[in-house]
């Protein structure tokens with residue numbers, strides 16, 4: 062297998078996590094995109110509200126998700142995504158995470174060697190998710206100085222598609238990660254419509270990953286931040302056929318419950334839904350997880366409070382993290398109002414003298430971080446266009462963030478700048 066081993070990369074980190082008293086020499090995780098603060102509320106909810114029955118431990122109604130869960134999710138999305146047409150439970154298929162749904166979609170949407178357009182930078186797992194087994198190739202789209210959230214970005218997608226064709230890659234789909242990981246920004250409605258028109262022009266499936274849909278916060282530092290607009294929230298039929306529009310969503314981010322391993326795909330394309338269901342036994346979501354999720358989604362009062370608290374936490378953590386970066390004169394990508402990350406420019410701290418190029422210097426800095434007990438994802442893993450950018454996860458408690466930034470600043474020699 063030519064695939065990079067995720068276990069080899071992550072096990073040394075995840076099995077040795079920092080804890081202020083239990084493991085002070087462990088690794089500070091500012092790399093995994095999890096909302097570590099809200100997980101306590103999820104655990105409290107589970108401990109107080111969830112009752113299993115013997116049937117919970119059966120195989121359940123099948124891998125695609127129980128009627129109860131699909132109904133609860135359809136109601137949830139109808140309330141929070143403001144869809145133009147109501148979402149029906151039969152238009153949802155569940156799997157053990159969006160990760161698996163990317164793979165199933167990869168099998169269904171094309172043949173091995175076909176392509177899917179994805180903007181740069183990008184969530185690091187997409188190449189493996191679409192490619193490892195289904196063989197779909199990620200065709201990453203660079204933007205240079207063009208704002209990828211603006212309508213002008215469409216020309217970049219089209220150029221990348223035509224260049225891929227010249228290399229013999231038949232592009233079948235376009236992935237729109239909205240809100241965007243790692244940039245933490247949302248797409249303008251006009252851009253979404255233009256993306257749909259491009260998809261229509263080239264018969265591309267639009268695969269919208271909206272997993273951070275409700276992890277959007279008021280950002281006082283980004284007055285121009287764009288609110289989240291779901292691809293489902295307006296009449297898209299003038300721009301794209303419903304058969305080509307698909308959305309993935311799940312429990313991992315907005316519900317701080319990645320460990321449930323639950324994601325769903327919404328589509329009105331019956332052939333696609335059948336193709337995905339035909340292989341869904343390989344990505345079966347467990348009925349215990351399904352019960353937890355259904356209960357969380359159904360409890361409107363708890364959910365409302367949880368989501369509101371989560372938005373407050375995200376705003377506060379984002380401001381804390383960017384405040385620390387500001388104090389040290391470190392640049393980060395502006396305009397964020399979503400997700401758990403700050404896209405941070407550590408280029409000035411790369412040691413270019415001992416490396417063959419900037420990318421090697423970025424690798425060297427990431428390696429040194431790990432040696433010094435700090436895990437932050439480097440830009441090359443996220444298809445950054447320029448070396449030196451890192452994705453810092455801010456959804457950690459104070460002691461973890463302070464320890465992590467302390468280790469980082471020690472390593473790179475960053476000092477507080479004079480006010």
Ligand SMILES: Cc1ncc(COP(=O)(O)O)c(C=O)c1O
Pocket residue numbers: 094157158159160161184238242270272311312313319322323324
């Ligand atoms: C954009 C995006 N999509 C999907 C996933 C993974 O989702 P799941 O846990 O449902 O497999 C992540 C996790 O980091 C993500 O950032």
